[in-house]
Amino acid sequence: MSAAETLTRSLNAWKGQTFDAARCPVRDVIDHLGDKWSTLLIMVLADGPQRFSAIRRAVPDISQRMLTQTLRDLERDGLIEREVFPTKPPSVEYRLSPLGRTLLDPLAALVGWAEGAHPQIVRARTAYDQVA
Amino acid sequence: MSAAETLTRSLNAWKGQTFDAARCPVRDVIDHLGDKWSTLLIMVLADGPQRFSAIRRAVPDISQRMLTQTLRDLERDGLIEREVFPTKPPSVEYRLSPLGRTLLDPLAALVGWAEGAHPQIVRARTAYDQVA
């Protein structure tokens, strides 16, 4: 089955039903990954388990608040695991869960596409704004 | 190269540089796709060219304003093309551009993952909320 057919079929699965966005994976899962930091944090953790402050250094422009919150959301979705080491001062390690690791393949495909398409997209924007 | 290596390498490409989010594809492209409607509209257009009102019927809960705006943004990025037929009343057709079609494969992979992982994610959330 082609990619287009896969996507069309995924859409049509929701035709006619009393519409419930919460039960549609595209909305319930992908939209959630689409927030400002989720994909970036998963990419950081793809390299291996990381401590809170190490993640923070890897993503310099994230605020402490959003780092905590995004990690919590990913943990709640079962994509990452959190382990506390009762040292003094405490240290906390985050790692991808088995489910989270299954996301790496499709995510790498998307990131690869984004890198390849980025120059064309930048050019398209310039051309569009030229006219308008 | 493994998916994890691909992602890590993509991240490390930005280490040390004076950080400029606009030049990072993950932020400039993927975050943009992460808005509420973009992926959904691309999925609709994967089936073939569609008129404005047909797209609207396919995504019942989008407002006219957001449909117009999201289509404009996708057109600006060069992912879709817009053609006006000067009939009376006018009709406008939208279709994926060649560049837009190259997104279908990675997008289908991600949507496929989301469908497969959705049940596990729902269960993870329930378990998490149980404890908290």
Place this chain on the structure above:
DNA sequence: CGGAATCCAGCCCGATACTG
């Protein structure tokens, strides 16, 4: 070190009304 709590700005997005 890794948070939690609070406050607040911006903008995303929806609802509504009007147009060529």
Place this chain on the structure above:
DNA sequence: CAGTATCGGGCTGGATTCCG
């Protein structure tokens, strides 16, 4: 039919402060 214009609420996310 396919928009545009305007208004306004709510949520995302940043800055700051405090805590174990």
